Amino acid sequence: MLEIKNLHAEVDGKSILKGINLNINKGEVHAIMGPNGSGKSTLANVLAGRDDYDITEGSVLFDGKDISELEPEERAGEGIFLAFQYPVEIPGVTNTTFLKEALNAQRKYRGEEELGGMEFVKLIRSKTKELGIKDDMLKRAVNVGFSGGEKKRNDILQMAVLNPKLAVLDETDSGLDIDALKIVAEGVNKLRAENNAILVITHYQRLLNYIVPDKVHVLANGKIQRTGGKELALELEEKGYADYSGEAA
Amino acid sequence: MAATQETVEQVQNLEMDKYKYGFVTEIETEKAPKGLSEDTVRFISAKKNEPEWMLEWRLKAYRLWLTMPEPKWGKLDLPEIDYQDSYYYSSPKSMEDRPQSLDEVDPELLRTYEKLGIPIKEQEVLAGVAVDYVFDSVSVATTFRKQLLDVGVIFCPISEAIQDYPELVKKYMGSVVPQGDNKHACLNSAVFTDGSFVYIPKGVRCPMELSTYFRINELNTGQFERTLIVADEGSYVSYLEGCTAPQRDENQLHAAVVELIVMDDAEIKYSTVQNWYPGDEDGKGGIFNFVTKRGICKGKNSKISWTQVETGSAITWKYPSCILQGDNSVGEFYSVAITNGRQQADTGTKMIHLGKNTTSRIISKGISAGKSQNTYRGLVRVAAKADGARNFTQCDSLLVGQTCGAHTVPYIESKNRSARLEHEATTSKISDDQLFYCRQRGISEEDAVGLVVNGFCREVLQELPMEFAVEAQQLVKISLEGSVG
Numbered sequence: 001m002l003e004i005k006n007l008h009a010e011v012d013g014k015s016i017l018k019g020i021n022l023n024i025n026k027g028e029v030h031a032i033m034g035p036n037g038s039g040k041s042t043l044a045n046v047l048a049g050r051d052d053y054d055i056t057e058g059s060v061l062f063d064g065k066d067i068s069e070l071e072p073e074e075r076a077g078e079g080i081f082l083a084f085q086y087p088v089e090i091p092g093v094t095n096t097t098f099l100k101e102a103l104n105a106q107r108k109y110r111g112e113e114e115l116g117g118m119e120f121v122k123l124i125r126s127k128t129k130e131l132g133i134k135d136d137m138l139k140r141a142v143n144v145g146f147s148g149g150e151k152k153r154n155d156i157l158q159m160a161v162l163n164p165k166l167a168v169l170d171e172t173d174s175g176l177d178i179d180a181l182k183i184v185a186e187g188v189n190k191l192r193a194e195n196n197a198i199l200v201i202t203h204y205q206r207l208l209n210y211i212v213p214d215k216v217h218v219l220a221n222g223k224i225q226r227t228g229g230k231e232l233a234l235e236l237e238e239k240g241y242a243d244y245s246g247e248a249a
Numbered sequence: 250m251a252a253t254q255e256t257v258e259q260v261q262n263l264e265m266d267k268y269k270y271g272f273v274t275e276i277e278t279e280k281a282p283k284g285l286s287e288d289t290v291r292f293i294s295a296k297k298n299e300p301e302w303m304l305e306w307r308l309k310a311y312r313l314w315l316t317m318p319e320p321k322w323g324k325l326d327l328p329e330i331d332y333q334d335s336y337y338y339s340s341p342k343s344m345e346d347r348p349q350s351l352d353e354v355d356p357e358l359l360r361t362y363e364k365l366g367i368p369i370k371e372q373e374v375l376a377g378v379a380v381d382y383v384f385d386s387v388s389v390a391t392t393f394r395k396q397l398l399d400v401g402v403i404f405c406p407i408s409e410a411i412q413d414y415p416e417l418v419k420k421y422m423g424s425v426v427p428q429g430d431n432k433h434a435c436l437n438s439a440v441f442t443d444g445s446f447v448y449i450p451k452g453v454r455c456p457m458e459l460s461t462y463f464r465i466n467e468l469n470t471g472q473f474e475r476t477l478i479v480a481d482e483g484s485y486v487s488y489l490e491g492c493t494a495p496q497r498d499e500n501q502l503h504a505a506v507v508e509l510i511v512m513d514d515a516e517i518k519y520s521t522v523q524n525w526y527p528g529d530e531d532g533k534g535g536i537f538n539f540v541t542k543r544g545i546c547k548g549k550n551s552k553i554s555w556t557q558v559e560t561g562s563a564i565t566w567k568y569p570s571c572i573l574q575g576d577n578s579v580g581e582f583y584s585v586a587i588t589n590g591r592q593q594a595d596t597g598t599k600m601i602h603l604g605k606n607t608t609s610r611i612i613s614k615g616i617s618a619g620k621s622q623n624t625y626r627g628l629v630r631v632a633a634k635a636d637g638a639r640n641f642t643q644c645d646s647l648l649v650g651q652t653c654g655a656h657t658v659p660y661i662e663s664k665n666r667s668a669r670l671e672h673e674a675t676t677s678k679i680s681d682d683q684l685f686y687c688r689q690r691g692i693s694e695e696d697a698v699g700l701v702v703n704g705f706c707r708e709v710l711q712e713l714p715m716e717f718a719v720e721a722q723q724l725v726k727i728s729l730e731g732s733v734g
Contacts, residue, residue, distance in 0.1 A: 082689050093703070158690060
C-alpha cells in the first residue's frame, strides 16, 4: 500500500531524512521508533504533504500512485490520515460541522456523492457509539477546551469517521496519562482491519503494549537503522537509542 | 447624453477587473443636473412631489451642510470628495434594456448566487431581469403589505410616508440623527432619494421578518437611503437591510441615515448585510459607504439590537449606536467586518447610557486580509444619572496574511461610580497549523480559511435571522477568496 523508496527530505533547507525505505502492506501495523531529532515527525509531515517539508530525492507511492506532488487535502482524499501530536483548536467550529466538511470534501475528491444531513448524523452517531464517545462532544468546538486525552480521542473519532486507508499516528501518546493512552489505543485497535494499515510513530515503547505492531523500525539520523518484530520495541525500551545515534536519547 | 455614456463605459471597464461578482444593468436614467446646489435639492423634492415642509427641511440641511467640515477622525485614507462631480438623483426609467432572462446575466454573478444559495426567482429579481416575475414580486409585495396593514403595521417607501403619514414623519425624522450630526448625515438630509418607513403600533409583534419583502423590493434605492423605524409600546420588529448578493452602483458616494425609535417595552432588531462593490485591487472605483445609524431606547425596558455583516465597499465608515434613555433599556451591537484587497473599514458603535440600570453589549469581530485596514472604534458613555449601568465589550481581530492591519480604539467615559464596564480584546492570526490540520482532513485551503473565519464570527452570525445565516456564512467565505496561497 505504501512504498517509500530512498526518501530524502529537508525542512527549511536542512536535510533531515537521508534515504528512507519502507513498505507497508494492507492490514499491517508498523511502528517507527527513534530518538528525538531522528526525523520521525518529519516523516509524518512529509507523508501528509505539509508545506516546507520538501522531498529532494526518492519517491512515495501510495496504492501505486506517486503522491509526492499532491496537496495535503488530495492526499487526505487518497486515504492518508495523520493523527496529530498536538491537535489544533478551531474556535467556533463544532466537531459536527468540521467532520461533515472534511468527510464530504474527501468524498467529493473521490467522486463519491456527498452525504446529506441525516445520513451523516447516522454515520457519526454509529461511530461515537462504537468508540464510547459522548454525543455532546460533537457540539463542542473542535478541540477547544479539551483535555489532552479528549483531543486525542477526538482525533481517533475523526479517523473513525473518515475511515482512511493509512493512519499515521504521530507521537499520539505524548502527554497522555495511562488511562487516556489505553482509551486511545482501544479506539485505534477497533479500527484495525484487513483493508487498512497503521503507522505508529513513537518515542516510547509503552503505546506498543496496547497497539501491538507487526513490525518495528528504528529511525535515527534520518535513516531506518534496523527493522524487527514487536520484541524490538522492548529491547529499545531497555537499552535506549544510544546504539543508533551519536547522542544519548 | 455624453456624460451618461461615459459613466456606462467606466462601469463596463470596471467589469474587466477582478471583482468577479459585480454586475451592471444598463438602464436609462433620468438624472438630476450634475453637482450639488439648491436647485438640485429642489429638483429632487419636486420629482418626489413633496410638500413644502419637506423641501424646507431639505434646504435647511443643505445650507447647514455647506458650513460643515468633513469628519476626519476615522483611521481612513480618504481621498478628497468632489461633491460637484456627482449626480444626486437618478431614477430607473425603463425595463426594456434589462437582461431578458438569466441567460443574459454574467455567469460569474450567477455562480455567486448559487454559492450563496439564493433561489432562482430571487436571482432574477436581484440580477434585474425584466420578466413577468417582476409582476409577481409586485403582487408578493402587495400581499405582504396587506398582511402587515391588517395588524396595523405601516411599511412603505419613505417618499410615500411623507405623503401619507406626514405627522409621524415630521415628529420623528431627524429626532435621533439631527441634520447637523455630521457632514454625511447632513448631506443625506438634503438629498435623500428613498428608503423605508416602518411603524409598529402598540402591542403588535410584527408577523414577519421585514426582510423577504425588503430583499425583493428595495433594491437599487442605493445612494442616499433614509430609513425611519418607530416601534410603539410593547411592539417588536425584526428588520433586515441589504443583501448578501453583491451590489454595484455607479455612484461612488453613499451616505445613508437610519433612525430607530423604541418606546416602552418595545424592541427593534436591525440586521444589515452590506456587500457593495469594494473596488479593484488598487482600491479604485469602490463605493464609499458613510452611514449614520442610531437608535434611541426612549421607553423603559426597551431594546435595540444591531447586527451587521460588512464585507463590501472600498471605505466603510459606520457606527450603529444606541441611546439608552429609558430605564432598564438594552442596547446590543454585533458586528462582523471583513476587509480584503485595499478595503478600509472604520466601524463600531456608541452606547450612550442615560437611564438607570441600562445595559449594553458589544461583540465585534474584525477580519483583515490582503492589504486592508480594519478598525473597531467604539464609545461607551455613562451619564451621571445612569445608576447601575453595565457594559460588556468584546473586540476580536483576526489577521489573514502579513500585509493587513487591525486596530481597536475603544473610548470609555463614565460619570457614574456605580457603572460596571468590561472590555475584552484579542488579536489572532489564522495559523498555519490550523490550515494544515483542516487540509490534512481533506478540506481545501480556501475552504479551511472560510471555516476558521466562520467559526471566529459565529457569535455574531447566529444573531442574524435564520434565513440569512446560511447565506452569510457563504458570504464570509467568498469575501476571503484569494486571500491565502
